[in-house]
Amino acid sequence: MTLLFSNAGEPDWEVSHKGHGRLEHRQVWVSGELEGYSDLPSLSSVVMVKKRVSRGDKDPVDSVQYAVSSRRALSPGEALNLVRGHWSIENSLFHVKDDSFREDRQVLHCHHRGTVMSLFRNLAITLLRGNCNLWSTKESLIGRAQRLAALPITLFSITA
Structure with missing residues (x-):
């Protein structure tokens, strides 16, 4: 080129x-x-x-x-x-996983466990992007993640 x-x-x-x-x-x-x-x-x-x-x-x-x-x-x-x-992936996924879920600070001694935990974090972020009665659509994704990290049991009260 x-x-x-x-x-x-x-x-x-x-x-x-x-x-x-x-x-x-x-x-x-x-x-x-x-x-x-x-x-x-x-x-x-x-x-x-x-x-x-x-x-x-x-x-x-x-x-x-x-x-x-x-x-x-x-x-x-x-x-x-x-x-x-190309930065949109970094800003919309990895930044949230690193800051809100502290993924970089996790120490798992088995590769498979790390992969499973990463998949759970991706699932959580996908759920956080959706509409829910726990947060307004104006609240940032990081704010939503921090709210759930503080009170994870609230995730089970979500109704479709």
Whole structure:
């Protein structure tokens, strides 16, 4: 993919974002030139995102990400959302499991027990995302998990 973007020229889209003590600048290129040239089924778009992160007086850090998509006529904004979307798993599942269920602090001496406990935590998070008379839909997932962690017996009072 590097060769595809070796003469990329001007980016299709640029965006800057400031927050959390850093300035992030992204440039996005989208190409449909590999459609039909690959063994990947349905390959339609290839994306390159160059990112520069500056944190105060420290030297800026540059990185490049590549992505492929089956969507045709992918706009640069949509492409950037797809590339950045990989963090949604971290923010919506692992963060909740680590902070609310303290999964990283669990010490189980048998691998199978750890797998079963992880499955139970995933089930609990799935239940927490649903509607229930114990919390409002405006309450955060972490707040719901902390409420159940404090009073786990309340889970048995849930009615469908």
